[in-house]
Amino acid sequence: MxxxxxxxxxxxxxxxxxxxxxxxxxxxxxxxxxxxxxxxxxxxxxxxxxxxxxxxxxxxxxxxxxxxxxxxxxxxxxxxxxxxxxxxxxxxxxxxxxxxxxxxxxxxxxxxxxxxxxxxxxxxxRQDFAVAVPLAVVYLLVLRLVYLGQIELAPQEAYYWNYSQHLDIGYLDHPPLVAWLIAATFALGDGEFFVRLPAVLAWAVMLAFAVAYAQDMAGRGNALRCALLAATLPFFFGIGVMITPDAPLAAAWAAALFFLQRALLGERPLAWLGAGLAIGIGMLAKYSMVLVPASAFVFMLVDARSRRSLLSAWAWGGVLVALLVFSPVIVWNLQHDWASFAFQGSRRLAARAPQFSLPEFLASALLLLTPLGVLALWRWLRPQGGISSTFQVVPANDEPSLLAGRRRLFMQVFTLLPLLVFAVSSLRAETKFHWTGPIWLAILPVLAATMSRPGLGEGALDRWLARGWMPLLQALLLVYAYGLFYYPVWGLAGLRLHHTYLEMGWRDLRGQVQGIEEAVLRETGSRPAIVGLDKHNTADEMAFYDPRGDGARDTASRHLFFNENAVMYEFWFPRSAFAGRDLIAVSGWRGNLEDPRLPAMATRLGPVQVLIARKGGVAVATYYARVVYGYRPAPLPQ
Incomplete structure (x- = not known):
């Protein structure tokens, strides 16, 4: 003290x-x-x-x-x-x-x-970053560790947990790293905390590499401010709360940026191997990591001093390291007719109904960077903009102005090229707000430079940015603490209006389904399986919150009854595996359980039962369940 x-x-x-x-x-x-x-x-x-x-x-x-x-x-x-x-x-x-x-x-x-x-x-x-930044980071870390085991898994998190219960070297909709990480921490203990622990660890790795990258690019003062942004901006905070492939992707992306700037700007040969390892790990997390080596290649083309790296044995050694690390996914795709590559590539672009999502793409920048971040980005990109006064930490044997220009070019290429890819894709395909999140790591030093003067300059906008960042980040801290942690656990003065995706009483709902399961067991002498009649959300939660602990082995999805996508459930549970078994179908829409196609796939059907899911004693969702006796996997009606 x-x-x-x-x-x-x-x-x-x-x-x-x-x-x-x-x-x-x-x-x-x-x-x-x-x-x-x-x-x-x-x-x-x-x-x-x-x-x-x-x-x-x-x-x-x-x-x-x-x-x-x-x-x-x-x-x-x-x-x-x-x-x-x-x-x-x-x-x-x-x-x-x-x-x-x-x-x-x-x-x-x-x-x-x-x-x-x-x-x-x-x-x-007013702004003592040397003290405030470490305390803010520690506070957010402790807040996560305290609450993560107390909040129900979101369906997407339960789906990735299900990955870990069906370990493989590849999956249809994502590479396997998220499954491997969950399996590793889940071996230490069960429950929501250990499912989410890899997200916290990945957030810490991302933060460390983002700070190291900023220090190399702009010095220690900028790195401190960069740490505060990496801890509190919405995307970077969020990846350390929910377990998704974005968490290890962001960690690998930050590591790749750090090693690539050392290889291309610092001309350190060994850094190419670190970059290859980071890129390979990132590709094991999410295919969008390919935008990092693509950006590196473009940078080498446009930066005259870096073109020699195209013939460097160290650079090609980094490529080999990346391919070796990524090779399990290539093997899985070879074994499954390139299913994952097609799912994330040609199938997504060849959607039957093209979707114009450019407005959503543009809105994602406002959400992920905040309006202040977007203004700082515009300030940097506009003519006569720059952060040359901030980026003066250079090697003694290099020309300061040349290195500052190359650093600026590095950040421009590694930001604008990936953004351009997503912008073009958004003209005819769906865009999700978090897809561009890791891209902003490249320009965190730019945003950090605007947090204190002198930053970009001495204009009115520069002064306004410098004054606005700290109140904004403080407000974000309060939103996270109360909105994402306190309210889901405690409510607000007795008010509990939970979201139907997060905190909707999955544990209570699964307990009621267990009561039906035990009744069928007493009636027939055999234990029924559970089927969620949506893409995967219901099945995910029914599997994770199974009180017997074996839900991942006998919880299937809608592919048993309907010709609709059920992602990995179609690989894990072929319809023939459930032939003759009794099933309990669960759905949030009663019409699914009264579908005229169901009678043809059963010897008989039980009545539709209404299940009220409760959280904290408050009814938060209504679901329906129906017993399907003697499932018959006949050809699915169209």
Missing amino acids: RSLAALAHTDPAFLRRWRFAAGAAALADMLAFALLHGAGVSLEFAQALAFAAALLAAISVLRGIRCAHRWATLCFVVALAYPLRAGVLSLFAAQWPPLVAIVPAALAGALTLLLGGTATGASTR
Whole structure:
């Protein structure tokens, strides 16, 4: 704390006062919670009222402070402390008595107040990045670790978990890396936390390489600000929350940028092997990684000094490393008639109904970069724009202006070329908002340069950007803490209106389906399988939340009954494997269970049953189930 205080230029008297305030808050928190819990107040309201008492205790200690800036900071730090403390309480209250769980929760809240107040509230500088950035990164990391095991898996996450339960060297719709990572961490323990743990680890790797890349391109000060952006901008934050192929893809993309700029700009031969390894790993995560080597090739064509690399043995060694790492996916496609390459390539572009999605593509930049980021990008790309004043960290034996120009060209090629590919694709095919996310890693140093002056220049827009970033990032921190973590677990003052994709009561729904399963077992003497009648979402959740723990082995999708895409379920569960078995069909739409095609594929059908999924005691979704006795995999009606 003394070192932190010195770094933040903290007034020693204020530091002592803030320490005392944090201690008083912790004691008031525990005492008030004990009294409220003893009075029979519900856990949700008891913890909220106890935190209010803790806040009053802290304010009473700090009441002599007259600095408006410090009071504003206190409010922000308090707002961050509350969701973290509540998450620690709900985490431990699941295993311990509430009166015991409140102790680590109160200490977590007090520590957040103590560190936040010392580092930012007491600082005499408005933007002390050397202190604020590490604390912000650590806060977001701890917040993830506290909450990730308490929030239900989204269907897409459950689908990738199902990948890991059917381990292979390739899959139809994605390469296998996400499955391998989940299998590795799931071996350490079960539950949502271990499914999502690879996302947190990949986020940390991405952050480290993004900082190293920014430091090479623009120096340590820029790297600190770049770390803050990589921790808080929507796409980069999101990949560390939900497990998808985008998490390892972003980590590999950042690593590839780091090694490629060292190979092409720093002319370090060994960096080519690191770039090849990163690109190969990225290709194991998602096929869009191919845009990185494509950008490298274009850069070598347009940058005269880099053309010699086209004949470099080290560069071709990097290509060989990438191909060797990616080779399992090539083998899988050879064994399956190039199914995955076709699914992500020709089949997507040859859609029966072309979809003009350029507006969605443009909107994705606003969402992923935020409007401030888009303005900073425009400022950099416009004539006379640039960040030459920021990019002056150069080797002693190189020409500063030449290297600054090559760095600018590097970022332009590695940003604009991949964006152009997605823009052209969006003219006739679907575009999802997160697809362009990793591309923005190349220009993070540009955005970071606008966070403090001197940045891009001295104009009104430059001053406005420098003033706007910190309030925006602080607002994003609060949105993440409350919207993505606190609300799904605790609700808001008793209000629980959960989204039908996230937090819709999957565990409760699967428990009700289990009751039907046990009834069929008692009736027929054999255990039925479960079938979700949508593309894969219902089957994914039914498999993961199977209370018997073997859902991945006997939970299929709609391909058993309908001629509709069910992605990997068609590979895992051929229709013939369920011949003669009893099935429980589950759907969010009653019409699926009353479809006239079903009777031809069963010896008899049970009645349609209504299932109300609940979360936190609140009804959040209605599903329907029907028993299909004696499944007959006859030719599917059209």
